[in-house]
Amino acid sequence: MRARDWSDTNAVAAAATGCQVCGRQGKLQRAHIIGRARYRGRPQGDDVAMLCVCCHGLYDAHRLDIYPHLTSAQRARAVVVAGGAGMALRRLMGARWRTAPGSLLDQRLRELEDG
Ligand SMILES: [Zn+2]
DSSP: OOOOOOHHHHHHHHHOOSOTTTOOOSOOEEEESSOGGGOSSOOOGGGEEEEOHHHHHHHHTTOOOOGGGSOHHHHHHHHHHHTSHHHHHHHHTTTHHHHSOHHHHHHHHHHHHHO
């Protein structure tokens, strides 16, 4: 099995100055915005977010809403990779998918669908 090729995300990693969510500096990790199983081929630069260890752990545990911290290009890729705005938000919002008021969810769905 070939080692994973990070070439498309190397530029993202090199440009990162702090955690995309909390701004913490220091060691950052490449977090897959949508689960790895969804990709065909290699992840693109917009498929990863540079996160600190804490935020990465929370996101992978579905306990962090990263949607407000993503760029529009990352959101657009998440919709494509996840297979729709609803599927993307289910992942991006973590637990807030269930607990968020309908208005927030509806607002984000409209934003992504109009994208
Ligand atoms: Zn962080």
